[in-house]
Amino acid sequence: MTLNEIVKVPDEQRDHQWEIDFFMAITSGSVKLMLDAPQQGPDGWPYMLTETSMDASEPANKIMQWAALKGVGLAVNPQKNYPDYVFTYGMLWHFKETGLFYRTADEAPVGTLELQQGQALHAGDASPQYLPQYVRTIIKEFFRDQAVLRPRILVMSQDRKNYDLAFSLESLGNPPEKEHQGIAEALSWFLPPHYSIVLVSEMGLPKFYDL
Numbered sequence: 001m002t003l004n005e006i007v008k009v010p011d012e013q014r015d016h017q018w019e020i021d022f023f024m025a026i027t028s029g030s031v032k033l034m035l036d037a038p039q040q041g042p043d044g045w046p047y048m049l050t051e052t053s054m055d056a057s058e059p060a061n062k063i064m065q066w067a068a069l070k071g072v073g074l075a076v077n078p079q080k081n082y083p084d085y086v087f088t089y090g091m092l093w094h095f096k097e098t099g100l101f102y103r104t105a106d107e108a109p110v111g112t113l114e115l116q117q118g119q120a121l122h123a124g125d126a127s128p129q130y131l132p133q134y135v136r137t138i139i140k141e142f143f144r145d146q147a148v149l150r151p152r153i154l155v156m157s158q159d160r161k162n163y164d165l166a167f168s169l170e171s172l173g174n175p176p177e178k179e180h181q182g183i184a185e186a187l188s189w190f191l192p193p194h195y196s197i198v199l200v201s202e203m204g205l206p207k208f209y210d211l
Contacts, residue, residue, distance in 0.1 A: 003029035003060075007052050007077060007084045022085060023101060031063065031076065032056040038072045045089070045189055047073040052084070068096040071138035073189070093135050094192040102193040123156045125209040126165065130155060139190050140211050148172055152208035156198075164196045168208045172199070 003025040009018055031050035038046035048067055050060070067074055067089070074087040091101040126136070131153075143151045152168040167187065169175070175183060184197045191197065202208050 001025065003031075003052050004054065011082070026060045026076065026085075027064075027095075029060055030056040031058055031060045033058055033063070034079070038067075038070075041073070041075060041078075041086070043189075045073055046071070047075045047078075047086070049075050049078050051077050051079060064092050065096055068093040069134055071141070071190075088189045088193075089138070090189060090191040090195070091193065093132065097129070097132060121156055121158060121206070122160055123154050123206040126153060126155050130163070131165070135190070136211055139187070142186075142190065143172075143211070151211040152202070153211050154205065154208045156205075162196070164198045165191070166198045166200045166205075166208075169199055169201050171202075171208070 001021060003022075006018070006022050006025050029052075032053050032055070034049040034051055038048055041047045048063055050058075050063065064074060064087070066072075071089055072092075073089050074092060075083045076086075077084040078086075087101070095101050140151065143149075148171070150171055152171040154166045154168070155163050156166055157163045167183075172183070180199045184199055187197050188195070
């Protein structure tokens, strides 16, 4: 099926296979830029607005590669009541790096992390594969806009299979607990859906690293 055929499938018939077909079609297909510059979406984040049409001539892959370096998301057919797809920034840079928008269909948990006494913890700085330098810079700019000048992070795992990206509460100015969920959800826009984000105190944990 072509991209134009896939976006005509009724919403109620769109399942996981539709999403896979859509991903395949858009990465090799073309779209039309509705505007030359990113626009603020209803969620407050910047998106390139694109539409599918018979005369679309801009390779979608080229737009995605550009957006991945600029800290911008991508909305497909936002002129509809519901866009056909909204790619967060995290999905686009992960696609640029790996060829995949995310690794599992499960939403990554956000919020707090409880460490049991005596549990072995593997921890260190984020590798360039896990968090490329240009992504770190874009997240840092987001923090700078919030007057957070030196955010610190730590990648932690208890089994070396599942990893949490921890943000130091101290480096964020110790926001009240009721704000933690909102901060984690904001950060999730910058990261692929399968990444697990936690906000933790540095107390009792290994050394954190400047973002």
